[in-house]
Amino acid sequence: MIRAFDISVRLAGRQVLHGISFDAAPGAMTAIVGPNGSGKTTTLKAISGELTPSAGKVTINGRDLAGLKPWELALQRGVLPQSMVISFPFTVREIVRLGLMANSGEASAHDRIADEALEAVDLAGFSGRFYQELSGGEQQRVQLARVLCQISAPVAGGEPRYLLLDEPVSSLDIRHQLTIMRLARQFCAEGGGVIAVMHDLNLTSMFADQIIMMKAGRIRARGAPKDVLTDETMEAVFGCRMRVSVAPAHDIPFVLPQSAAI
Amino acid sequence: MPPSKAMGNGVVESPMRKPAFAARVVRDWRSGDRAGLARCLIVVLTLLAVATFTTSITTGAADASLANILRWLTGEADQAMSARDRIIILDIRLPRAVLGMLVGASLAVSGVVMQGLFRNPLADPGLVGVSSGASLGAVLLIVLGDVAFGPLFAVLGFYALPFGAFLGGLATTLLLYRIATRGGQTSVATMLLAGIALGALAGAVTGVLVFIADDKQLRDLTFWGLGSLAGANWTKIAAAGPIILVSLAVVPFLARGLNAITLGEAAAYHMGIPVQRLKNIAVFSVAGATGASVAVSGGIGFVGIVVPHLLRLVIGPDHRYLLPASALLGGTLLIFADMLARTIVSPAELPIGIITAFVGAPFFLWVLLRGRSNIGL
Numbered sequence: 001m002i003r004a005f006d007i008s009v010r011l012a013g014r015q016v017l018h019g020i021s022f023d024a025a026p027g028a029m030t031a032i033v034g035p036n037g038s039g040k041t042t043t044l045k046a047i048s049g050e051l052t053p054s055a056g057k058v059t060i061n062g063r064d065l066a067g068l069k070p071w072e073l074a075l076q077r078g079v080l081p082q083s084m085v086i087s088f089p090f091t092v093r094e095i096v097r098l099g100l101m102a103n104s105g106e107a108s109a110h111d112r113i114a115d116e117a118l119e120a121v122d123l124a125g126f127s128g129r130f131y132q133e134l135s136g137g138e139q140q141r142v143q144l145a146r147v148l149c150q151i152s153a154p155v156a157g158g159e160p161r162y163l164l165l166d167e168p169v170s171s172l173d174i175r176h177q178l179t180i181m182r183l184a185r186q187f188c189a190e191g192g193g194v195i196a197v198m199h200d201l202n203l204t205s206m207f208a209d210q211i212i213m214m215k216a217g218r219i220r221a222r223g224a225p226k227d228v229l230t231d232e233t234m235e236a237v238f239g240c241r242m243r244v245s246v247a248p249a250h251d252i253p254f255v256l257p258q259s260a261a262i
Numbered sequence: 263m264p265p266s267k268a269m270g271n272g273v274v275e276s277p278m279r280k281p282a283f284a285a286r287v288v289r290d291w292r293s294g295d296r297a298g299l300a301r302c303l304i305v306v307l308t309l310l311a312v313a314t315f316t317t318s319i320t321t322g323a324a325d326a327s328l329a330n331i332l333r334w335l336t337g338e339a340d341q342a343m344s345a346r347d348r349i350i351i352l353d354i355r356l357p358r359a360v361l362g363m364l365v366g367a368s369l370a371v372s373g374v375v376m377q378g379l380f381r382n383p384l385a386d387p388g389l390v391g392v393s394s395g396a397s398l399g400a401v402l403l404i405v406l407g408d409v410a411f412g413p414l415f416a417v418l419g420f421y422a423l424p425f426g427a428f429l430g431g432l433a434t435t436l437l438l439y440r441i442a443t444r445g446g447q448t449s450v451a452t453m454l455l456a457g458i459a460l461g462a463l464a465g466a467v468t469g470v471l472v473f474i475a476d477d478k479q480l481r482d483l484t485f486w487g488l489g490s491l492a493g494a495n496w497t498k499i500a501a502a503g504p505i506i507l508v509s510l511a512v513v514p515f516l517a518r519g520l521n522a523i524t525l526g527e528a529a530a531y532h533m534g535i536p537v538q539r540l541k542n543i544a545v546f547s548v549a550g551a552t553g554a555s556v557a558v559s560g561g562i563g564f565v566g567i568v569v570p571h572l573l574r575l576v577i578g579p580d581h582r583y584l585l586p587a588s589a590l591l592g593g594t595l596l597i598f599a600d601m602l603a604r605t606i607v608s609p610a611e612l613p614i615g616i617i618t619a620f621v622g623a624p625f626f627l628w629v630l631l632r633g634r635s636n637i638g639l
Contacts, residue, residue, distance in 0.1 A: 090579055
């Protein structure tokens with residue numbers, strides 16, 4: 001379980017997060033949604049340990065984040081950042097294998113883990129290509145493969161591990177959006193936990209077990225997709241007067257931008 | 263026909279059989295794993311370094327062939343070499359080759375570490391003002407040494423000059439890093455421009471110091487600032503060697519961290535790297551290696567930028583291999599450049615900085631013009 005207790009974050013003198021509290025249970029996918037600049041990425045950074053909250057605390061599997069060394073943390077959670085510019089000519093395999101640094105074990109096992117990770121993100125056969133020559137979406141999937149190498153098993157030593165993903169499908173085509181979201185759901189099904197910052201509300205409602213909806217550095221709604229994605233929250237949080245329809249067959253809410261009033 | 267026979271006739275490759283070493287290296291390289299290639303290259307570079315070192319000792323105006331040196335060393339024939347030749351070997355060529363190796367290795371490795379730290383192939387201690395800062399530190403000691411730093415000389419002896427250069431380099435590197443990095447992101451443009459400004463400022467202060475220097479100090483400055491290995495002797499090696507060797511011994515431990523930091527400081531932290539500690543050690547190592555090199559050989563340009571770049575094109579940016587390979591190639595190239603410097607216009611000598619600039623600058627332009635998109639500016 002990853003738990004945030006009343007965390008506040010100040011960046012450059014401005015308060016960006018105001019008392020965020022939530023639980024992200026293993027076995028479940030938690031999605032953080034909200035308008036641009038609502039503090040989604042900052043929340044993810046506070047949970048990953050990259051930012052130290054000015055107040056409140058974060059625990060991972062019951063241990064306070066502040067007391068954990070970087071390498072201890074690296075064994076419990078992997079982080080996919082939003083975008084990444086690399087100025088050196090790494091091959092795909094070399095990037096992916098960077099994720100295995102914290103992983104002790106023999107070289108043959110490393111090769112196998114790296115190959116499996118590339119296959120999981122549908123990049124089998126790309127290992128010899130140069131990272132800089134790939135498209136944005138391919139680069140994003142290479143980075144995800146790297147994170148999957150770091151956290152190769154959803155459960156280790158009896159403890160669940162976590163993937164923290166910042167807009168994991170932002171530059172992907174529809175097919176690979178589904179590939180990656182299914183991958184995340186599979187990770188949860190095997191006992192791990194996923195916290196993802198998302199923009200696509202339809203994908204979110206389709207895959208997330210819990211949605212955290214943020215606005216202006218505060219949580220405005222939290223719960224199952226069908227409780228959070230409502231006409232009221234769409235207007236209150238996103239400022240869009242639109243109808244949230246419910247697909248009758250599967251009880252999954254979806255949002256059509258065409259229904260927007262403005 | 264039994265199936266085992268079909269396996270054995272060579273048409274069907276058994277999956278259990280290990281492919282030959284060379285085939286394995288090629289296969290790994292195709293699949294994006296250049297570690298095998300890198301290891302091979304390091305072996306080749308080691309042989310090359312030994313060969314260049316030996317050639318440099320036996321090349322020059324005085325005749326001291328390898329065979330003669332070996333016979334003399336094994337005590338087989340004490341008369342194999344004249345006393346004059348022995349002095350030339352022991353007190354001139356040997357310290358020169360050793361210093362060339364040390365300085366070349368330290369310039370190339372400083373380049374690699376700095377480029378890794380700034381996540382940019384253009385960060386070179388010479389280009390971004392660290393060498394100028396180190397020079398300033400050394401000149402400050404030479405000119406104001408008696409007045410302001412008397413006790414320092416008393417305590418440190420001949421270590422004072424490398425130490426001054428080290429402090430100058432350290433101050434410049436820290437300042438540069440502070441200016442160019444905001445919130446874990448290093449701005450390349452800011453870094454280059456700030457580096458040019460800092461270098462110019464250090465140069466201006468150095469100019470003022472040279473202006474107020476007296477005759478004896480001017481002579482010291484001129485000898486020191488030639489950008490040359492010509493003044494190599496065992497005292498200089500004793501002064502700079504330890505600092506360079508300690509820096510070179512420390513950086514391999516940074517290799518994995520530097521690999522991770524290529525993806526950004528945040529990503530490196532996420533992968534379990536204690537980023538702040540890594541940066542501190544890296545900055546001190548660069549300042550130490552650059553400072554000590556500048557203190558004994560003046561500013562020698564381009565080694566720190568050409569050598570790592572060339573090697574990255576071949577074996578990739580993995581610092582576990584890039585660091586040792588750069589040290590070897592840097593040392594080899596500098597000894598080679600020094601051989602050129604002292605033989606082209608023999609018996610006179612060119613400053614080695616001229617040779618490295620003549621070779622390095624066109625090479626650098628060639629690399630840029632080839633339009634390698636993955637230079638990533």
